[in-house]
Amino acid sequence: MNKKKQDHGANPIDARDTNQYQGEYVASLVEKWDELIDWEARAKSEGEFFIQTLKDRGVKRVLDVATGTGFHSVQLKKAGFNVVSADGNPNMLAKAFENGRKQGVTLQVVQTDWRWLSRDITNRFDAIICLGNSFTHLFTEKDRRKALAEFYSVLNEDGILMLDQRNYDNILDNGFSTKHTFYYCGDGVKAEPEHIDEGLTRFRYEFNDKSVYHLNMFPLRKAYVHRLMREVGFQELTSYGDFLETYPDEDHPDFFIHLADKKYVADAQQFIKVPKENADEKGK
Ligand SMILES: C[S@@+](CC[C@H](N)C(=O)[O-])C[C@H]1O[C@@H](n2cnc3c(N)ncnc32)[C@H](O)[C@@H]1O
Numbered sequence: 538m539n540k541k542k543q544d545h546g547a548n549p550i551d552a553r554d555t556n557q558y559q560g561e562y563v564a565s566l567v568e569k570w571d572e573l574i575d576w577e578a579r580a581k582s583e584g585e586f587f588i589q590t591l592k593d594r595g596v597k598r599v600l601d602v603a604t605g606t607g608f609h610s611v612q613l614k615k616a617g618f619n620v621v622s623a624d625g626n627p628n629m630l631a632k633a634f635e636n637g638r639k640q641g642v643t644l645q646v647v648q649t650d651w652r653w654l655s656r657d658i659t660n661r662f663d664a665i666i667c668l669g670n671s672f673t674h675l676f677t678e679k680d681r682r683k684a685l686a687e688f689y690s691v692l693n694e695d696g697i698l699m700l701d702q703r704n705y706d707n708i709l710d711n712g713f714s715t716k717h718t719f720y721y722c723g724d725g726v727k728a729e730p731e732h733i734d735e736g737l738t739r740f741r742y743e744f745n746d747k748s749v750y751h752l753n754m755f756p757l758r759k760a761y762v763h764r765l766m767r768e769v770g771f772q773e774l775t776s777y778g779d780f781l782e783t784y785p786d787e788d789h790p791d792f793f794i795h796l797a798d799k800k801y802v803a804d805a806q807q808f809i810k811v812p813k814e815n816a817d818e819k820g821k
């Protein structure tokens with residue numbers, strides 16, 4: 538798992554496997570990840586969006602399932618939330634822990650793959666965050682359903698899932714363009730797709746020192762993600778475009794952030810009272 542170099546095989550366009558995130562986030566890329574996301578610039582662009590949304594919902598306990606190098610876990614801990622930081626990749630978790638320590642925060646880290654999350658995490662949470670375009674690493678519908686079902690299962694009855702994704706509809710339908718202001722904020726790091734089809738976007742990342750890395754990702758269409766979320770049981774869905782609840786479609790936001798509610802509200806008619814005479818009959 539702890540390979541030194543990325544290896545997408547002889548034909549990288551064929552590398553479409555859910556497990557490949559392990560070989561993509563090699564130690565050397567993890568070391569560079571913070572150059573790509575630039576914590577300070579990212580904190581500025583996200584503002585209080587996640588913290589405020591979680592506070593508004595009365596959230597206390599958060600599970601960060603895609604901790605990466607720890608950006609959101611550290612922010613949320615500093616803001617007073619009780620946070621558990623999970624990720625499947627050990628290089629990422631080690632970096633997150635180190636980043637936390639540098640900022641005076643001790644992260645509670647758990648290495649687990651989303652598909653078996655409830656095997657490793659038995660507590661319940663008010664919110665799960667899966668941010669930084671992470672869900673895109675799952676390459677089969679079976680894996681996506683299983684991961685969402687696992688997220689659903691470790692949420693409290695009225696818990697919420699916040700999951701974001703690139704605007705792949707725009708990439709697939711109109712080609713790639715980015716305002717480059719929201720997520721990957723690092724200056725001088727070039728991030729662009731090298732290949733796009735309905736089953737794969739292969740992104741190329743070139744860093745200041747000219748080193749090059751790739752991530753193969755599944756291009757999630759927004760309506761498809763909504764459908765999966767509903768089908769595993771999430772009830773209410775709200776999507777934000779680049780942190781705004783209302784966004785003109787022609788603006789083509791770079792990112793969508795989906796907020797999915799677990800809380801089940803039964804149909805009103807289930808609460809229609811049984812007429813008294815029938816109730817008396819039943820009681821006999
Ligand atoms: C693009 S990084 C995002 C990290 C962080 N959330 C951020 O915004 O900077 C995606 C993260 O998801 C993790 N990941 C991908 N697939 C996973 C899986 N099946 N189970 C657990 N973690 C996974 C990777 O190890 C990686 O740390």
